[in-house]
Amino acid sequence: MAGRPGPSRRRAAERALLPAVLLCLCCRAAPERIRYAIPEELGRGSLVGPLARDLGLSPAELPARKLRVASAAKRQLRYFSVSGENGNLYVSERLDREQMCGESPSCAVSFEALVQNPLNVFHVDVAIHDVNDNAPAFSKAALHLDIIELTIPGARFPLEMARDADVGSNSQLTYQLSSNPSFSLAVKESPDGSKQPELVLERALDREKQSSFELLLTAVDGGDPARSGTVQVRVNVTDANDNPPVFSKSVYEARVRENLPPGSPVLRVRATDADAGSNARVSYSFGNVPDGVRALFSVDSESGEVRTAGPLDFEERSKYSFGLEARDGGGLTAHCRVQLEITDENDNAPEITVLSVSSPVPEDAPAGTVVALLNVNDADSGENGQVSCELSGEAPLSIVASSGGSYKVVTASALDREQAAEHRVTVVARDGGSPALSSRTALVLEVSDVNDNAPVFEEAAYSAYVAENNAAGAPVLRVRARDADAGANGRVSYWLAGGSAGAAPYVSVEARSGAVYAQRSFDYEQCREFAVAVRAQDGGAPARSSTATVRVFVLDRNDNAPRVLWPAAAAGAGAEAAAGAGPFEVVPRSAEAGYLVAKVVAVDADAGRNAWLSYELVQAPEPALFRVGLHSGEVRTARAVSERDAAKQRLVAVVKDHGQPALSATATLHVVLAESLQEALPELSERAAGADAPAELQFYLVLALALLSALFLLSVALAVVARVRGAGPPAVLRCLGAQRFSVAGAAFPADFCEGTLPYSYNLCVAPGRAVAEGAWLPPPLPSLPAEELLGGEPCGKPSPSSSAGAGEPPADADAPQVGKPARSRPSPRAFPSRRPLFPGASRGGGAGAALSRVPARERRHARALRLPLDALSHRKVRVAP
16 A cells, blocks of 8 residues: 655645646636636645636625625535635635545536625536545555466466556556566556556466465556555466456446345356366455445355445446456456446435525515525436426515526515515425426515505594584594504604684694694684694605595584564663663554564574574563564564553563573563554653653653644645645655655665574664653664674575464564554555665664654754654564565
């Protein structure tokens, strides 16, 4: 056996290494495939090649690109490493070509170079060149030959061949024999190229002179420097056995399937010997073969049958070649060669290696984005090693084949985190064998959120109902919007984005919860509804938002008592002043039941049931004489007026709404029972008896009667003259004639929002001040706009027919009126419908304008009688149907 190489051989190996290193440095690979060539037995840390430079990477890019090596064959990955500083490829473990590739003439290590950011893979092949690091070796320390003494010179005796683990020229052997005159060395070349040493007998032997010979056989390989091995050849001179065994074939060939169980027959060799007896008995054995062959095969010494002794693996070694020896009983031997070819079986499933996974992936990543890089390798060959890959599972991913058994997993369509936050797929690799083998590996891809969803309100429009007079800060309602995004992109805050005019100060919204609170107390009479816009905004960048409308309806509460418009209270301070200065009505004693005396007019600023009014007569000297309509407020006679009834009647009516609790107001009406104005004057004088100057008032009353009589006579004369001339009566007579109603416009509209003023009235309004009882006093109603009287905002116009009270008798157009003769029936034309409440107000003058139209002559008579001017323009109140 040869020992370890000496210093001279080590220096020679280093000299052989230098050209190989220069060769690998100059090696340039095709795109995506880098090739290097290095000699075997390089020490750890030896340079293989500038990998980063060959890949086009500068040293400044190395930290970001993260160059590293990866391989599906894990046993190959330990041989090389990449420097993170300069990107050079170094040897990380001693390389032994014989251990890695065996007797294969070529040896290479393949792996992948992986580059991140962006992800890419390159294939690297490193060829391992053989170095003459193995000396030829013989299987035995000594060879024994028995040569019969009768052997003729020139006979050849095959010797054992030496074995060299190297390949190529390093394994080409030559043989040398030590000098001996009786023997020489010859070499016989086999068909497979191997050289068989043979011992040639040069001269005849004489056992009696010399019975044995000691020779030294030396095997020298073709390496530089050359290595050699020696074996002792001991020749014993025996008696005659002149025929050696002969094999039927010099080379036996067979094909064997891998994975055969131990003991399976492979082939049978056969040798014959022409001798007889023990010299013809042949036994078989292995020649000089490696220990690995002896572990896998066995030979029967008697039959020559070769069987398997261990498992055969095509992936480890596909061919075996070894020698067999046949020896006869006389010691003569023969040799043959056995060549076995191992056929592949589909016994290896594809191996999937995940090289890189990019997770999480933003949901806005475009289609075709690489999310994972895989390497699939099958150790089998042919169709058994042809692999196809596919993805199993419902996911917007696809797999694309790359070069060198690599696969890329890419996005097939747009991702949506709101539909699936992660995708789980299974990579299935299947080979082409029969039956096919497959392997699986799971991939989990997380999808990161992008702010691609705006907040969505649960309702597009919200409605809230809040009773008026609420406390400031009271909750109104809560809006809620949901955002399908996650994290800050799904965190929603709320703001007021606007609303109807003046609505912004009414409410506020809490930014986090969406609760809407009232900022002030609401008043139904001022504002019945309003709308605000609430914006929901997420925390993304850029932020997304949406709006919803919140409409708040203010509900009415019964917080306004009814307000009496007619008869109005007097302007005096005390109760006595009010009693003496209130309005009065003249009812003829001839009035029948149902005669319309007056109408109590009241309004309520509330709405709905809170504004439904009902009337009730609570105080009257003659309770059976008058009644009031429950819903209309019309005061009528309940029976015919009799002579026994008091001339003066004071009626008190209560107006109630239907709220909870109900609110009310009172109206006082003074009624004088008299057939004419002249009969009523004494009663009026009695009402003024408590005034400051009763005697002076009596004087004025007498004077007034005289003036009225004169005016009546003058009117009659003027009427006769007008009839004669075909003209109408003067204007002054119209005020005292049968037509006692003003045609002037109203001071406020006859209809209201949720009206409690369903009728129009014809009035001549006098100034609201206390006068003597003898004066002709109209109700002291101011000329006010309807908004001030109602305290609310106007809206739609109600139907005139809606003002009629339920269960109340209709207005009687034939009822007797004040100022007419007893038991007379006025014409229906005397009661025009829908007259204005305040004469003259529509033309901008109000009550004063009506008085300004009184003729100057009557104004002088009034001053002479010390009567107020409005007494001349007073007209009876009438309810329009």
